[in-house]
Amino acid sequence: MKTVAGAAGGFAKEFTCLRRGAGFGILAFILLVLLTGEVAWAQESAQSAEGDNGCLVCHGQEYLGSVEVDGAAQDLFVGPEAYEESAHGLLPCASCHIGFTHDNPHQMVTNAEFFAETAREACRNCHADQFEMYQQSYHGELSRGGVAGGVLAPGCTDCHGMHQVQRVDTLEYRQDIQQICGQCHGGRTDTFLDTYHGKAITLGREASATCVDCHGSHFILPTTNPMSTLSEANHLDTCQTCHPDADEGFTSFLVHIQPTSTDAPLIVFAVAIFYISMIVVVFAFGGIHTLLYIYRGLKNGLYFGKGGHH
Amino acid sequence: MAAGTDALEGVRLVYRRFSAFHRFNHYLVMISFFGLVLTGIPLKFKDSLWAEFFMGLIGGVEGAGFIHRVMAVFNFTYFFLEMGYMSWYVAARKGPIFGPDSIVPSKKDWQDIKGMFRWFLGRGPKPRFNRFTYWEKFDFWALLAGTFLIGGTGLMMWFPEFTTSFLPGVSLNVALVLHSNEAFLATGVIFIFVHFFSAHGRPESFPADEVIFSGSLPLDHYIADRPAEYENRLRAGTLDQVVRPAPTGPMTRVNSWLMVVFSAVALFAATYTMLLVVWPLLF
Numbered sequence A: 001m002k003t004v005a006g007a008a009g010g011f012a013k014e015f016t017c018l019r020r021g022a023g024f025g026i027l028a029f030i031l032l033v034l035l036t037g038e039v040a041w042a043q044e045s046a047q048s049a050e051g052d053n054g055c056l057v058c059h060g061q062e063y064l065g066s067v068e069v070d071g072a073a074q075d076l077f078v079g080p081e082a083y084e085e086s087a088h089g090l091l092p093c094a095s096c097h098i099g100f101t102h103d104n105p106h107q108m109v110t111n112a113e114f115f116a117e118t119a120r121e122a123c124r125n126c127h128a129d130q131f132e133m134y135q136q137s138y139h140g141e142l143s144r145g146g147v148a149g150g151v152l153a154p155g156c157t158d159c160h161g162m163h164q165v166q167r168v169d170t171l172e173y174r175q176d177i178q179q180i181c182g183q184c185h186g187g188r189t190d191t192f193l194d195t196y197h198g199k200a201i202t203l204g205r206e207a208s209a210t211c212v213d214c215h216g217s218h219f220i221l222p223t224t225n226p227m228s229t230l231s232e233a234n235h236l237d238t239c240q241t242c243h244p245d246a247d248e249g250f251t252s253f254l255v256h257i258q259p260t261s262t263d264a265p266l267i268v269f270a271v272a273i274f275y276i277s278m279i280v281v282v283f284a285f286g287g288i289h290t291l292l293y294i295y296r297g298l299k300n301g302l303y304f305g306k307g308g309h310h
Numbered sequence B: 001m002a003a004g005t006d007a008l009e010g011v012r013l014v015y016r017r018f019s020a021f022h023r024f025n026h027y028l029v030m031i032s033f034f035g036l037v038l039t040g041i042p043l044k045f046k047d048s049l050w051a052e053f054f055m056g057l058i059g060g061v062e063g064a065g066f067i068h069r070v071m072a073v074f075n076f077t078y079f080f081l082e083m084g085y086m087s088w089y090v091a092a093r094k095g096p097i098f099g100p101d102s103i104v105p106s107k108k109d110w111q112d113i114k115g116m117f118r119w120f121l122g123r124g125p126k127p128r129f130n131r132f133t134y135w136e137k138f139d140f141w142a143l144l145a146g147t148f149l150i151g152g153t154g155l156m157m158w159f160p161e162f163t164t165s166f167l168p169g170v171s172l173n174v175a176l177v178l179h180s181n182e183a184f185l186a187t188g189v190i191f192i193f194v195h196f197f198s199a200h201g202r203p204e205s206f207p208a209d210e211v212i213f214s215g216s217l218p219l220d221h222y223i224a225d226r227p228a229e230y231e232n233r234l235r236a237g238t239l240d241q242v243v244r245p246a247p248t249g250p251m252t253r254v255n256s257w258l259m260v261v262f263s264a265v266a267l268f269a270a271t272y273t274m275l276l277v278v279w280p281l282l283f
């Protein structure tokens, strides 16, 4: 609305030469046109999420971004454009918010936790394969058992979001994966991002590996589990999906090491420490030498051809 | 300073320091080193805001990887040319291997280092240098050793499947750590602390030393900068091997222009690297 008023203000200035009454008349007319345009646009986008049961007429308004529900501030805003662009842009809201109807949208909301549960569980109705795999994975097992080490196991919406579910075959999503896993596996993510694979995917090389190319996305298991994509038996196959010529030796490449930590293999640690020391010593010596040389050069007036050479 | 003239019996004389072969090799070093730094460093400093921007300019990670490999071939070329030259020099006894004119470090270098620091602090005269100063020797040997290490580890990463057909996979971890750090060390030495300072920043060559492009420098400049070599040659009567009339003709122009162009590229490359290295430290 601010932009509408701003534009109208601009127009108003142009009409100052007209008589006041006429000016106001025209201003009112422009405002009317702009406002109806705005309303028409809002309706259009609300309807374009085909069969969204009209939910976006209310939930597409930004002022629903912070409402108080049972005394707690909640974000009830669902961006119409972002929703439309998401992989679910054509789904009616009620495909996940089962039971919400146009006639009485919120009869379900008697129990907020129940509604949320329903929405989260809805994924499986349409993505049964992913759900099955997830159930058997380590994350799935954890989600039934609850908490491990103070971190919650990720559910579908932790990795995909709820109203802005991205297609997974894009570069952007492949780049996001590292951050998604990184919310809970920060250390592993940092080490991975220091390898060639991690740098290359960060800087936009789509063909490089992401966490899930090695670990799997839904059927993630500890590497000690024989079924893991990185178990002794499967490790090489996993690398070979992108490195067809690799053989057994390839698999002892370490993806998650911090070269300057004592957990790293001794040779890696030694090389890293050697170089850090070299860099410090050489740069310090070079820096001091350079500064002193410049100092002497200036002091003796050698720079601009004045003093001779000594 | 580079344009200085010396009227010795009416003829402008110059001291010839680098042969065509050495100048050609230096071009290879410059081109390949700039190319490798420009395409390698953004990967190392991927967290800098600039990394993505520069990567975009040089064709994304794939494009940069390709240029990096082409430049690596240039790099190997100069390495093998230099090794070949050095072997030939030694085998054919083209000159003494040790001694004042040699690139091999000697006891005098250590005395020169101490002498320079005394001079810096105003406690003595500036040391009288031979043909190569200690920092030039350091530059040369560090680059040669660095090229060997960086080239070897680069090849390992270029062909990881081949490497691990006879080495354990962890060798690739070592290769990355070594390549990445050696590259950073070399970049600092060349761009900031040693080489560019020697060629542009120190008073004797400020604002730029043309010798590696033209091959020669004015006689007066030579005598002032390398007095020990000059005196040795004067005593031994070998001055005529290195002193000749100043070259004339269009090549002198071309050399000056090349110097300007490469200095500009060098300035750009140094700025580029500083942006990548310093930025993530600040933001």
Ligand code: HEM
Pocket: A195, A196, A199, B033, B036, B037, B039, B040, B041, B042, B043, B044, B064, B065, B066, B068, B069, B071, B072, B073, B075, B076, B147, B150, B151, B152, B153, B154, B155, B157, B158, B179, B180, B182, B183, B184, B186, B187
């Ligand atoms: C001489 C032959 C060289 C070869 C064969 C070589 C090869 C490679 C390869 C295969 C990579 C992995 C990334 C990629 O695939 O693009 C790499 C990374 C890199 N190279 Fe080189 N390179 C060479 C020389 C140099 C030199 C002279 C420098 C700079 C002084 C340099 C700087 C870098 C840097 C900074 C990286 C990124 C390392 C990291 O990820 O931390 N390279 N090089």
